[in-house]
Amino acid sequence: MAAELASAQDVAQGLRDVGYLADDATALVAYLAAQLGKPILVEGPAGVGKTQLAKSLAQATGRTLVRLQCYEGLDEAKALYEWNYRKQLLRIQAEADGTGWDDVQDDIFGPEFLLERPLLRAIASPEPVVLLIDEIDKTDQEFEAMLLELLSDFQITIPEMGRIEASSMPLVLLTSNNSRELTEALKRRCLYLWLDYPELEHELAIVRLQVPGLGEQVARRLVEVVAMVRELDLKKPPSIAESIDWARALLLLGVQDIDEQIFRETMSVIVKHRTDLDLVAERVGVKLSSAQEAPGGAPAA
Amino acid sequence: MAPPRPDRSGRPAVPASRRAALFAADRTGPPEGLVAHILEFGEELRGEGVAVGTSELLDAFAALPQVPWEEQSIFRETLATTLAKSPDDRRTFDLVFDRFFFRASELAAVEEGVDEGAMAAGREGSPDEVDLDDLRRQIAAMIDAGDDDALRDLARLAIFAFGQQGEGSGVVGVDVQRIRRRLELRTDPQPEFPPEDPRHGGLPRAGLRRFEQVLRQELERRQIARTGALPPARPLSDLSRALPSGPLADLANVHRVVAQLKRRLKTQGLEQRGSRRHAHVDVRRTMRASLETGGVPVVLKYRPLRPRRPELFVLCDVSTSVTSASVFFLSVLHALHDSFRRMRSFVFIERISEVTEILQRERDFKAASAAIGRDAGVADITGYTDYGRVWREFLEQVEDELQPRSTVIVLGDARTNGRDPAVDVFAQIAARAGRTYWLNPEPRLYWNYGDSVIGAYAPYCETFECWTTAQLEEFVKALTAPHAMKR
Numbered sequence: 028m029a030a031e032l033a034s035a036q037d038v039a040q041g042l043r044d045v046g047y048l049a050d051d052a053t054a055l056v057a058y059l060a061a062q063l064g065k066p067i068l069v070e071g072p073a074g075v076g077k078t079q080l081a082k083s084l085a086q087a088t089g090r091t092l093v094r095l096q097c098y099e100g101l102d103e104a105k106a107l108y109e110w111n112y113r114k115q116l117l118r119i120q121a122e123a124d125g126t127g128w129d130d131v132q133d134d135i136f137g138p139e140f141l142l143e144r145p146l147l148r149a150i151a152s153p154e155p156v157v158l159l160i161d162e163i164d165k166t167d168q169e170f171e172a173m174l175l176e177l178l179s180d181f182q183i184t185i186p187e188m189g190r191i192e193a194s195s196m197p198l199v200l201l202t203s204n205n206s207r208e209l210t211e212a213l214k215r216r217c218l219y220l221w222l223d224y225p226e227l228e229h230e231l232a233i234v235r236l237q238v239p240g241l242g243e244q245v246a247r248r249l250v251e252v253v254a255m256v257r258e259l260d261l262k263k264p265p266s267i268a269e270s271i272d273w274a275r276a277l278l279l280l281g282v283q284d285i286d287e288q289i290f291r292e293t294m295s296v297i298v299k300h301r302t303d304l305d306l307v308a309e310r311v312g313v314k315l316s317s318a319q320e321a322p323g324g325a326p327a328a
Numbered sequence: 329m330a331p332p333r334p335d336r337s338g339r340p341a342v343p344a345s346r347r348a349a350l351f352a353a354d355r356t357g358p359p360e361g362l363v364a365h366i367l368e369f370g371e372e373l374r375g376e377g378v379a380v381g382t383s384e385l386l387d388a389f390a391a392l393p394q395v396p397w398e399e400q401s402i403f404r405e406t407l408a409t410t411l412a413k414s415p416d417d418r419r420t421f422d423l424v425f426d427r428f429f430f431r432a433s434e435l436a437a438v439e440e441g442v443d444e445g446a447m448a449a450g451r452e453g454s455p456d457e458v459d460l461d462d463l464r465r466q467i468a469a470m471i472d473a474g475d476d477d478a479l480r481d482l483a484r485l486a487i488f489a490f491g492q493q494g495e496g497s498g499v500v501g502v503d504v505q506r507i508r509r510r511l512e513l514r515t516d517p518q519p520e521f522p523p524e525d526p527r528h529g530g531l532p533r534a535g536l537r538r539f540e541q542v543l544r545q546e547l548e549r550r551q552i553a554r555t556g557a558l559p560p561a562r563p564l565s566d567l568s569r570a571l572p573s574g575p576l577a578d579l580a581n582v583h584r585v586v587a588q589l590k591r592r593l594k595t596q597g598l599e600q601r602g603s604r605r606h607a608h609v610d611v612r613r614t615m616r617a618s619l620e621t622g623g624v625p626v627v628l629k630y631r632p633l634r635p636r637r638p639e640l641f642v643l644c645d646v647s648t649s650v651t652s653a654s655v656f657f658l659s660v661l662h663a664l665h666d667s668f669r670r671m672r673s674f675v676f677i678e679r680i681s682e683v684t685e686i687l688q689r690e691r692d693f694k695a696a697s698a699a700i701g702r703d704a705g706v707a708d709i710t711g712y713t714d715y716g717r718v719w720r721e722f723l724e725q726v727e728d729e730l731q732p733r734s735t736v737i738v739l740g741d742a743r744t745n746g747r748d749p750a751v752d753v754f755a756q757i758a759a760r761a762g763r764t765y766w767l768n769p770e771p772r773l774y775w776n777y778g779d780s781v782i783g784a785y786a787p788y789c790e791t792f793e794c795w796t797t798a799q800l801e802e803f804v805k806a807l808t809a810p811h812a813m814k815r
Contacts, residue, residue: 034395035402051405052405055395056405058394062391065387070414112626113627117621205415214414217413218410228474262666
């Protein structure tokens with residue numbers, strides 16, 4: 028599996044083949060992570076393709092994606108493992124009288140009664156997997172501390188069973204929206220990758236890859252407008268996925284050029300808050316209408 | 329996305345002897361000299377406040393042999409991903425990287441007596457042989473493609489082509505602009521070129537700036553080679569270290585920090601309750617669940633935790649003594665309103681005025697601050713802050729609503745203009761509210777000097793120095809620190 032990723036260029040090519048355009052730094056970090064067996068901590072604003080990176084890496088390497096979505100109050104029972112109490116209880120009740128305690132104990136704390144949660148599943152999998160720990164900043168610090176053993180040694184300790192070591196080296200990605208400062212201990216164990224909104228040309232390439240039917244000119248105009256919208260102070264700036272959605276919408280409508288009217292009619296695809304809508308309509312709509320006049324007016328004059 | 333690597337064969341080769349002088353080693357790993365350099369580099373990063381641990385440096389050494397690190401951009405990215413672990417750190421890293429390796433390689437060159445200018449001249453003949461139009465076209469193409477290594481080589485060539493015609497002014501900044509003009513690189517569209525030429529639609533501004541940077545470095549390098557000595561190193565100033573930002577970005581920053589604040593205020597207290605957290609067993613649901621297991625209550629069902637709704641009261645000083653900070657405070661207030669529903673805000677000078685409605689109505693920050701300036705009517709006669717009166721009026725207005733769950737935040741400089749500070753009234757407010765914070769826009773150094781009475785209020789609230797977003801973040805961080813929980 029890892030043989031496929033012989034260099035950073037291979038990673039970039041593999042990702043491109045599954046429809047993810049990674050920039051040089053992303054490909055390099057992904058490659059290093061696979062080579063060094065270190066987790067990647069991916070940070071950046073919402074909607075720049077952090078989660079998608081993990082999915083695409085899994086697809087490109089042919090590995091299974093194991094995903095752990097983090098949220099406030101996530102605990103070990105939901106992330107690591109849990110004993111299947113009911114089954115254990117039934118096992119005890121079904122036990123004939125006279126069986127010694129030791130026999131039962133050995134029995135009910137076996138793999139049969141263990142419910143695997145994502146982290147344990149990723150570790151115990153015989154095939155190497157891609158483990159995505161999504162939005163790690165949503166959890167408590169205690170959970171982060173718990174992850175440390177997993178991330179540095181790829182092992183999990185279950186008191187009743189002992190240590191479970193990874194049988195294969197998973198590729199681990201942690202994503203964070205930077206809503207909370209992560210602990211130094213966690214950062215130290217990871218390679219760091221900051222994903223920002225892509226540059227204009229890069230986003231253009233992404234849109235053209237994802238929506239091949241859209242005309243070159245409209246696509247360029249589209250990413251320009253999206254870049255303009257991101258400049259504003261919005262509650263939620265448009266993500267790459269939303270640019271793509273917008274491109275699809277424009278393709279469906281058969282739009283040849285983005286003028287003010289088209290923009291006003293379709294901007295709800297990229298702007299999702301009422302207050303944001305007002306702001307964008309005011310700032311960008313006006314710019315579009317004036318930009319429309321300028322090229323139109325020049326040849327006439 | 330990786331731009332396709334440009335074909336370099338069509339270009340006159342430029343000797344990379346300087347790089348070779350530093351990286352004289354095979355692909356197997358960083359050579360001894362480089363290891364020492366990286367350690368020094370780590371030391372320098374620490375000096376600029378980036379927490380680089382030994383384990384990080386070890387990671388860097390483990391990572392380098394895995395990649396073709398002779399290429400500068402790969403070398404840089406590899407070090408960055410292992411050493412710099414936040415956007416701020418990355419910014420510092422880039423600055424220090426440029427400074428450090430530039431100086432290191434220059435020093436090596438000076439020590440070994442390598443002079444690239446002379447070598448280039450020797451190998452390539454006279455500058456007249458360089459095809460200027462071709463050079464212009466190539467540079468434009470590379471700026472458009474954003475290939476740093478190629479740009480660097482081309483910059484050397486450009487200096488070589490223009491620099492030896494007796495036009496060097498000796499001042500680096502002047503030379504940079506002169507060469508750029510001679511190369512006819514502009515951001516505005518130049519329709520005389522064919523459409524496939526990047527100059528046809530104008531060059532990207534960022535790319536052009538990057539080229540100027542490279543050009544400047546190369547010129548400095550020439551200067552060092554000429555004089556044979558390094559200029560003294562300067563530590564980074566706060567200005568260059570800060571991420572580039574405008575007023576809009578500042579506003580966005582405040583919004584971001586306030587979003588954090590909201591999370592903190594919401595979740596706080598949950599961890600404090602600790603053991604009590606699981607104390608409320610829902611007997612009814614537990615019994616029902618036990619039917620599944622034959623009446624044995626295997627799974628305990630708990631009453632759901634009701635997250636506390638923070639109730640905020642924010643008092644914001646808008647008098648002349650805090651003019652410089654009041655825009656910042658108003659933007660904090662504005663951002664708070666975006667995040668919290670149960671919140672009442674007041675502005676005050678001599679008396680207070682509730683502005684909750686204005687802030688709820690006006691989404692735009694400018695319109696909101698204008699409306700506050702127009703409608704609030706907080707200055708009575710003198711226009712000087714009267715804290716005593718403010719506390720009394722505040723208590724009168726919200727007395728019934730203040731409860732242990734509410735948080736009071738005061739934004740002000742505590743300068744009473746010699747009037748009665750009414751500490752006892754403030755103490756009453758603090759006693760009724762669950763938590764009271766005071767954010768003071770003055771540097772701590774000036775506290776309690778002159779008519780500042782922050783010291784008198786300090787026993788009843790937690791005080792913070794706060795006039796930048798960074799300090800606002802400190803405040804948010806302090807909220808979660810354990811000592812803030814003692815109340």
